[in-house]
Amino acid sequence: MSFFTSLSGLKNAEVDLRVIAHNIANSETVGFKKSSAQFADLVATGSSTDPRRSPGIGSIVAGITQDFVLGPLEQTGRSLDLAIDGDGFFSLANAFTGDVSYTRNGNFRLTAAGQLEDSWGNRLQAYPLDQNGNLVGGPPNAPVSVAVPITNPPLGGQGAATLANVTIDVRGIMIAAYSDGSTVNVGQLALATFPAPNGLRSIGQTKWQATGDSGGAVFGVPAAGTYGKMISGALERSNVDLAEEMVSLLTAQRNFQANAKAIDTATQISQTVLNLRS
Structure with a gap:
């Protein structure tokens, strides 16, 4: 024995x-x-x-x-590098299957179509904003993929201004700036929390999926309630x-x-x- x-x-x-x-x-x-x-x-x-x-x-x-x-926050100076100062996960959707995963890795890039994606092509989820800056289908509804208009006005045409850069403020609002000096609030990033985060299933690439043990995702927006603030130009390092x-x-x-x-x-x-x- x-x-x-x-x-x-x-x-x-x-x-x-x-x-x-x-x-x-x-x-x-x-x-x-x-x-x-x-x-x-x-x-x-x-x-x-x-x-x-x-x-x-x-x-x-x-x-x-x-x-x-929370791991150490490291300044990078790149506007599309995002860190969550507090609770919450970025919500990502696979561009082909629609499968949703969650991550704390805020290293994103802008595609030619105006989508914010991670290094593996998963699209960052957010809530669209109307002309008055109000959320369209906000929490607790699930977020969607929001595209940044490449030209302003979005339909283009003669004299249309081209996209210069995209910035994201502490509330997760995506602001598109154009060559003519105009700006447009495109959407607000969504964050997800879970009743029992230790029940999340790690799937690699610093991503997790919800399980029965973790409970379903509870969506919100940055700097609201218990959700963390968004820090642009920084990344959260390993803890x-x-x-x-x-x-x-x-x-x-x-x-x-x-x-x-x-x-x-x-x-x-x-x-x-x-x-x-x-």
Whole structure:
């Protein structure tokens, strides 16, 4: 039995090492959130078992939790680099499938069609604004893909002004500036929060998807209620603390070695017993 008990410890130490290695590998990934492995003990017992004589049969991975604490905000000076100072996730939609994902990585670019996209072509979701600056279909409705008009007026024509740049203020309002000096408020970015963010499923590329454990997305706009403010010209860096991860790495390595030594000791004892019987 001691073999299997120590084997469970080896497996858990290996999982811990993988989680820590993943954190360290993404210490410079924009919008990355570190994870930590949680463990629980296993006890083989029954109604007729003396509770004072239950040595246990090892441990198991209880879960791998994500830490969504805010990472350091780094100034970049690029107007389409966005950081959320507070709670919330950017909402992204796949341009082909329409699948929605969520991220804290605010590195966006403007396409020739006026769409704001991430590096993988997912479109940033927002709420359109009418001529009076009022939200069209605002929260709690789901946001949509909002295109920035490339010319002003949008339909073009002779003498139409071309798009000069796009800026985003602390409330997430997208402001398009044109070559003739005119400006247009195009839309307001949407942010999503979740009842239980630790239940989000990580799908890579610093994106998450909603699950039954996380609950559905609750949409809002920046700087309203508990939703964070929008900071243009900045990105949120990974919240991984390398010094902390290195200490955890050494601890996980020591646990692995201790369990391996326990297996080696159990093997020697078993070999001694076999030699006595022979």
